[in-house]
Amino acid sequence: MRAVPREDDDVDDEPENAIVSRLGLLALQILVGLVGFAIWHVLTVYPILGAPKQIQFFFSTPVEVLKRTWMEMTNPEIWGHLWITLQETVLAFVFGAAGGIAFGFLFARNALLAAVFDPYIKAANALPRVVLAPIFALWFGLGIWSKVALGFTLVFFIVFFNVYQGVREVSPVVLNNARMLGMSERGLLRHVYWPSALTWMFSSLHTAVGFALVGAVVGEYLGSSAGLGYKIHEAESVFDVTGVFAGMLILTVFVIVIDTIVTLIENRLLVWRPQAGGQG
Amino acid sequence: MVGQSAAEGRKAGRAGMRLVGGTALAHGEAVRLDGVSIAFTLKGGKRYVAVEGIDLAVMPGEFVAVVGPTGSGKSTLLNAAAGLLKPAAGSVTVFSSALSGLNGRAGYLFQADALMPWKTALDNVAVALEPQKVPRAEALARAREWLAKVGLATFVDRYPHMLSGGQRKRVALAQMLIRDPEILLMDEPFGPLDAQTRQIMGNLLLELWAANRKAVMFVTHDLEEAIALADRVVVLSAGPAARIVGEFKVDLARPRDISEIRLEPHFHALYKEIWSCLRVEVSRAYAGGPA
Ligand SMILES: Nc1ncnc2c1ncn2[C@@H]1O[C@H](COP(=O)(O)OP(=O)(O)OP(=O)(O)O)[C@@H](O)[C@H]1O
Ligand SMILES: [Mg+2]
Numbered sequence: 001m002r003a004v005p006r007e008d009d010d011v012d013d014e015p016e017n018a019i020v021s022r023l024g025l026l027a028l029q030i031l032v033g034l035v036g037f038a039i040w041h042v043l044t045v046y047p048i049l050g051a052p053k054q055i056q057f058f059f060s061t062p063v064e065v066l067k068r069t070w071m072e073m074t075n076p077e078i079w080g081h082l083w084i085t086l087q088e089t090v091l092a093f094v095f096g097a098a099g100g101i102a103f104g105f106l107f108a109r110n111a112l113l114a115a116v117f118d119p120y121i122k123a124a125n126a127l128p129r130v131v132l133a134p135i136f137a138l139w140f141g142l143g144i145w146s147k148v149a150l151g152f153t154l155v156f157f158i159v160f161f162n163v164y165q166g167v168r169e170v171s172p173v174v175l176n177n178a179r180m181l182g183m184s185e186r187g188l189l190r191h192v193y194w195p196s197a198l199t200w201m202f203s204s205l206h207t208a209v210g211f212a213l214v215g216a217v218v219g220e221y222l223g224s225s226a227g228l229g230y231k232i233h234e235a236e237s238v239f240d241v242t243g244v245f246a247g248m249l250i251l252t253v254f255v256i257v258i259d260t261i262v263t264l265i266e267n268r269l270l271v272w273r274p275q276a277g278g279q280g
Numbered sequence: 281m282v283g284q285s286a287a288e289g290r291k292a293g294r295a296g297m298r299l300v301g302g303t304a305l306a307h308g309e310a311v312r313l314d315g316v317s318i319a320f321t322l323k324g325g326k327r328y329v330a331v332e333g334i335d336l337a338v339m340p341g342e343f344v345a346v347v348g349p350t351g352s353g354k355s356t357l358l359n360a361a362a363g364l365l366k367p368a369a370g371s372v373t374v375f376s377s378a379l380s381g382l383n384g385r386a387g388y389l390f391q392a393d394a395l396m397p398w399k400t401a402l403d404n405v406a407v408a409l410e411p412q413k414v415p416r417a418e419a420l421a422r423a424r425e426w427l428a429k430v431g432l433a434t435f436v437d438r439y440p441h442m443l444s445g446g447q448r449k450r451v452a453l454a455q456m457l458i459r460d461p462e463i464l465l466m467d468e469p470f471g472p473l474d475a476q477t478r479q480i481m482g483n484l485l486l487e488l489w490a491a492n493r494k495a496v497m498f499v500t501h502d503l504e505e506a507i508a509l510a511d512r513v514v515v516l517s518a519g520p521a522a523r524i525v526g527e528f529k530v531d532l533a534r535p536r537d538i539s540e541i542r543l544e545p546h547f548h549a550l551y552k553e554i555w556s557c558l559r560v561e562v563s564r565a566y567a568g569g570p571a
Contacts (some may be wrong), residue, residue: 139416177394177452179382179474181459182411191407195398272439 037062060242068246080252084227088144088216089258092151093209097201099152100159104197107160108167125157128216133222142224151215159201160207166200167193199273202266209262213255228254288302295352309462310495311386312337312363313372317521327390330356332521335369336514340462341557345506347558349565354499355391357516357561358465361497362388374463387461389452389469392497395440401427401451402436408455426454430484445472445483457488464496470505478502479520482509490535503558506548508538515557518565526557 020028044061045052056064074079107114133150140146170192178192201208220229228251235243316334319327331353338344346354359365360372363383372379374386374461395404405423406416414422427436428449440448449469456464469485470478482505489496500506506513515526528551532541541547 010422071337136461161297173390173392173394177388177390178396180362180386181408181455182384184411187410191396191399191410195396199398272400272441274441 036070036273055149057239057242060245062196064242065245065249068242069249072250074247076252078231081231082250084144085216085220085229085254086146088151088219088227089209089212091144091148092215093155093212095148096152096155096212097159097208100156100161100195101163101201103156104160104163105193107169108193108197115166121160125161125197126189129153130218130222133219136219137223147219147224150219151212154211154215155208158211161203163197164198166197169200170196199206199270203271205258205262205266209258215260217251236278301555308339309337309373310340310342310375311497312373313357313367313370314373316357316360316367316372317369318353318360318365319368328517329368329521331360331523332517333523336494336524338463338497340495342512343489343496343498343510344404344512344514345498345500345510347503347506347518347523347554348499348560349518349558350501350547351565352516352561354501354516355467358388358467358497358499361464362386362462362465364388367518385461386388386463386465386518387456389449389458389464389466391467391471393440393448393452395448395451395455397440400437400439400504401432401443401447404451405454405458408459409440412459422458423454426458429488430454444511446470446477447474449481450484453485460492462494464494464498466478467497468501469498470500478505479538486510486534486536486538503551504542505538505554507547507554508536508541513554515554515561516557518561525561526554528554540545 010023040059040062043049044055049055093263107117130148132153133146135150140149165261175188175192178188183191216227217229217232219235220227222229224230228247232247234253235241235247284325287384288421313334313336315320316336317329317332322328334357336344337348348354356365360367363372363379363381363382363386372383374383380456390453395401396407399407402420402423405426406419409419409422416522424433424436427433430453432450435443435447438447440451443451449472453469470481473481486509498509503513508529513530514524514529515528516522517525528550532546532550534542
């Protein structure tokens with residue numbers, strides 16, 4: 001269970017050659033989860049690795065974690081935290097994507113600008129963004145905006161590089177064809193550059209949304225009074241391992257929900273793309 | 281408007297038909313290349329002269345086919361006529377005015393796939409009318425008509441990747457023709473198609489062209505196709521520095537049927553004549569170039 005963005009291919013896509021039916025696959029997937037929980041349960045409840053009390057201090061037990069998760073989810077307080085994290089994620093994504101698109105286009109269409117700023121962009125992107133969190137807290141306070149800023153710095157560069165690439169790597173034949181059709185610069189932007197950039201952007205959409213969330217949660221973790229990251233940090237500071245795991249479980253569910261929504265949007269906007277398994 | 285003297289001299293034999301008062305005749309030409317040379321700068325600063333000293337003119341309503349071995353510079357010539365490539369020497373004239381920038385009076389059917397992959401067949405064709413400020417509803421209606429004309433009425437909502445190679449070429453054909461350009465530049469439009477489809481497409485093209493005669497510059501490596509379609513076949517030599525080595529009038533009656541015209545004795549005579557010229561170049565292309 002990862003709370004970080006996934007860059008690899010989706011597991012939930014239709015298998016290319018259906019080895020097992022969809023239902024069978026689902027059953028197998030659930031089985032893996034159950035086996036994982038079972039191992040966790042056996043190792044923490046029975047004295048195999050040591051005294052259960054001691055083990056449980058470090059690893060809790062699945063039943064405890066599920067109980068706590070259920071308790072948290074039915075408590076209206078958690079929804080407030082989720083709402084804060086969601087706000088930060090969405091704002092970071094929207095601003096980061098908008099900035100990335102704008103600058104991606106600008107730099108891709110202006111070779112001089114791109115050449116001059118190239119080393120600075122590379123340097124800024126190489127910087128581990130976590131070190132910025134305290135500075136952002138200083139600048140923007142402990143509210144949501146310092147987290148939005150952190151998420152922004154993560155999302156911006158992903159979208160920027162992809163849009164830049166997308167505009168630069170427009171097929172020259174498609175471009176020349178559009179020009180021969182008499183399209184103006186504006187027409188080219190709208191019918192050629194923009195869709196091409198969008199494709200590239202969407203190819204990194206999952207990563208970008210994931211990073212927006214990472215920015216939000218890490219920001220909360222390092223200093224705030226609300227949000228999922230804060231909840232986890234709070235539990236950690238009193239060695240409440242059950243609370244930490246419950247927070248992680250909630251975060252995971254949250255990520256899966258957001259990721260599913262992104263997939264739905266992506267499928268709608270990129271209908272023209274060849275499907276995996278179909279002919280290229 | 282008179283071609284450059286060097287070019288004129290080299291082409292003395294062929295240019296006979298338009299030597300008399302170059303200006304007067306140039307007036308009628310849809311597109312005209314005078315002593316055109318095109319060179320590419322390769323990595324490392326070396327120059328590669330693809331075509332050199334090309335004199336070629338296409339009259340309005342005339343169908344000219346350009347044949348030549350692979351890599352001889354056929355696409356390069358079309359790009360020059362389209363204004364996508366600037367000649368290193370010589371000039372390109374379009375309806376008596378020197379070409380600068382893109383050739384706005386020409387439609388270009390590219391050798392490679394050039395449809396916008398993110399637009400359906402219908403949108404790909406309709407978008408061609410946008411620069412002419414045609415209202416969207418009318419553009420869509422006309423695009424539908426054109427797609428029906430090329431036999432794709434039931435494929436309007438498909439994206440390019442859901443179409444076969446031949447269907448994509450037909451969409452591209454509709455996209456080019458819907459704008460009603462005065463000059464058609466076609467680069468091996470039927471290149472990737474099988475023999476039967478080529479004939480069907482050839483007949484379709486002739487039919488559309490007969491209804492509305494344009495100046496056509498048609499590139500192909502298939503000599504039979506060139507003769508079956510064209511009024512004139514131009515043979516390009518093997519590169520580098522490819523030149524025009526032969527020009528043949530095809531005086532076969534129209535309307536023609538691609539599949540039947542091949543059976544005519546005169547077709548065979550023409551084929552033999554042009555092939556004897558082309559064959560030399562084809563074997564030169566394979567012997568000379570590592571390409
Ligand atoms: N951008 C380029 N840079 C360098 N060389 C080029 C470039 N474009 C074409 N050439 C060279 O110019 C020559 C002519 O190319 P062109 O594409 O016009 O050939 P062609 O006659 O259309 O061939 P084919 O029948 O295979 O399409 C070739 O030798 C090719 O390698
Ligand atoms: Mg070519």
